[in-house]
Amino acid sequence: MSDVILETRALSKHFGGLKAVDSVDMSVREGTIHGIIGPNGAGKTTFFNLLTGLIEVTRGAVLFGGRDITGIPPERVAGIGMSRTFQNIKLFRFMTVLDNVKVGFHTRTKTGLLGAVVRNAAFRADETFVAEQGLELLDFVGLRKQAYNLAANLSYGTQRRLEIARALATDPKVLLLDEPAAGMNPSEKSEVMELIRKISSLGRTIVVIEHDMKLIMNLCDVITVLNQGLKICEGTPAEVRNDPDVISAYLGHARGA
Amino acid sequence: MNYYLQTLVDGIAQGSIYALMAIGFAMIMGILGLVTFTHGEVIMIGAFAGFYALTFLKTGIFVALVAGFAAAWILGLVIELICYRRWPKGPDETWLITTIGVSTVLKSGAQIVLGTEQQLVPDVYTGFWTLGGVRILHIQVFMLVVLFILSAGLWLFLKKTRTGLELKAVSMDKTAAALLGVDVRRILVIGNAIGCALCGVSGVLLGVYYNSVHAVMGGSAGLKSFASAVLGGLTSIPGAAIGGILLGIFENVGVLFFSSGWRDVIAFLILIAVLLVRPSGLLGRKGAEKV
Numbered sequence: 001m002s003d004v005i006l007e008t009r010a011l012s013k014h015f016g017g018l019k020a021v022d023s024v025d026m027s028v029r030e031g032t033i034h035g036i037i038g039p040n041g042a043g044k045t046t047f048f049n050l051l052t053g054l055i056e057v058t059r060g061a062v063l064f065g066g067r068d069i070t071g072i073p074p075e076r077v078a079g080i081g082m083s084r085t086f087q088n089i090k091l092f093r094f095m096t097v098l099d100n101v102k103v104g105f106h107t108r109t110k111t112g113l114l115g116a117v118v119r120n121a122a123f124r125a126d127e128t129f130v131a132e133q134g135l136e137l138l139d140f141v142g143l144r145k146q147a148y149n150l151a152a153n154l155s156y157g158t159q160r161r162l163e164i165a166r167a168l169a170t171d172p173k174v175l176l177l178d179e180p181a182a183g184m185n186p187s188e189k190s191e192v193m194e195l196i197r198k199i200s201s202l203g204r205t206i207v208v209i210e211h212d213m214k215l216i217m218n219l220c221d222v223i224t225v226l227n228q229g230l231k232i233c234e235g236t237p238a239e240v241r242n243d244p245d246v247i248s249a250y251l252g253h254a255r256g257a
Numbered sequence: 258m259n260y261y262l263q264t265l266v267d268g269i270a271q272g273s274i275y276a277l278m279a280i281g282f283a284m285i286m287g288i289l290g291l292v293t294f295t296h297g298e299v300i301m302i303g304a305f306a307g308f309y310a311l312t313f314l315k316t317g318i319f320v321a322l323v324a325g326f327a328a329a330w331i332l333g334l335v336i337e338l339i340c341y342r343r344w345p346k347g348p349d350e351t352w353l354i355t356t357i358g359v360s361t362v363l364k365s366g367a368q369i370v371l372g373t374e375q376q377l378v379p380d381v382y383t384g385f386w387t388l389g390g391v392r393i394l395h396i397q398v399f400m401l402v403v404l405f406i407l408s409a410g411l412w413l414f415l416k417k418t419r420t421g422l423e424l425k426a427v428s429m430d431k432t433a434a435a436l437l438g439v440d441v442r443r444i445l446v447i448g449n450a451i452g453c454a455l456c457g458v459s460g461v462l463l464g465v466y467y468n469s470v471h472a473v474m475g476g477s478a479g480l481k482s483f484a485s486a487v488l489g490g491l492t493s494i495p496g497a498a499i500g501g502i503l504l505g506i507f508e509n510v511g512v513l514f515f516s517s518g519w520r521d522v523i524a525f526l527i528l529i530a531v532l533l534v535r536p537s538g539l540l541g542r543k544g545a546e547k548v
Contacts, residue, residue: 054436073435074432078437090432091433092426095422095426103423106437167437
């Protein structure tokens, strides 16, 4: 059995009296595709924001590769090997597609301002590396042809793919995807599913939040179900599908049950 | 006819100063995502740095420009420390208020330390050419050249360097940039310092062009840079340059038709007109601004 790479222990976020995330224990095993589902307002995105240091943890801990990273500043998240996309796409809209990806390579190149001014060998090597890797990455997600278009001019589904490419540029061990198929048509959805499988097959661990049940059931090895901030179920797609708590969370309680 | 051409030439020359300060303003605004109020005082300090270089150290105009650039750069670092870094947790508007405070301190401090009277700045490049009855001062051409070199340098920096790319990334989305490993704090320091330094240079030119510097010159200069930036689209750097040149031309045309007392009124009128007719400015990006 593979090792746990990302783990939360009693992770909680309280906004005043509202328990957006309440004592969630979750273990993500290396190399798996781990789904997080739950009705609207279940705390899924808040959970991602806690993992990536965008909001302060009220209680509990986040462990990455066995190391406590609770309260890590967002700037250091990429450095330890975690990267994410956003439910409401957060691209650098007025940059080219390639430049968007280039920013993600930041953590992997070393030359500073001085190198850029004198344009020494190390700087030129870095630039070539970034440009080549960037184009390769765009190829991987199927965006090479649009490399020099502005990100803002891409279609919605394409923007989501670019966001995934940009997240991959930091070479993450764990990729967090927040509703990667939201607002897509069925053919785009199956393309994204293929892409996620491809990324997973290269050995990266993926945690994905998604509303589309068909997609998540087909894709994930393990699924965690959140409802009103609480973890109500965890297991394989088949286990989750037949869990009475999950059914009642999604469909409401049966009368007299 | 010559009269109008002359006005146009004077307007463009004056506009080149506004363009420089507006570029600095747009740069800072883009990085912070907020209007700041220390701008005029940075221009004033730059102007004095240039003035002292020219009068006490008897240096040439180039050293004076470098002095203005350096003084404003350092002031930019200090402003970042006092106004931004110390208040990481508060609402965004905190920065707005802290810059108002620092601006007041700088303005009043300058009046105490540097005196309240206007200082005479020696002439630089007094020669001129006459082209078909239109007089073009050497200093006017010089100012345009300075504007051109600095904007080209900035453009190359933003386009060709990693830090430039990160500056753009931070100005478009701080959260996403941070999660990609960009050191947002460092970018903020650099962007703010560059913006301030450009304003410092514009201050030196302002002092040299009008042969005067004084401690309260920042008020009107800050307004001009704000009006130019709004005209160009607030955070758009090419927009700010065009906005500055246009404001210079409008001002001189306005003075031609009314009187020189109307000079500052025109900047205000343009500000109001742009906000009424096209709030996103000439080259502004709709829906991208945080202001």
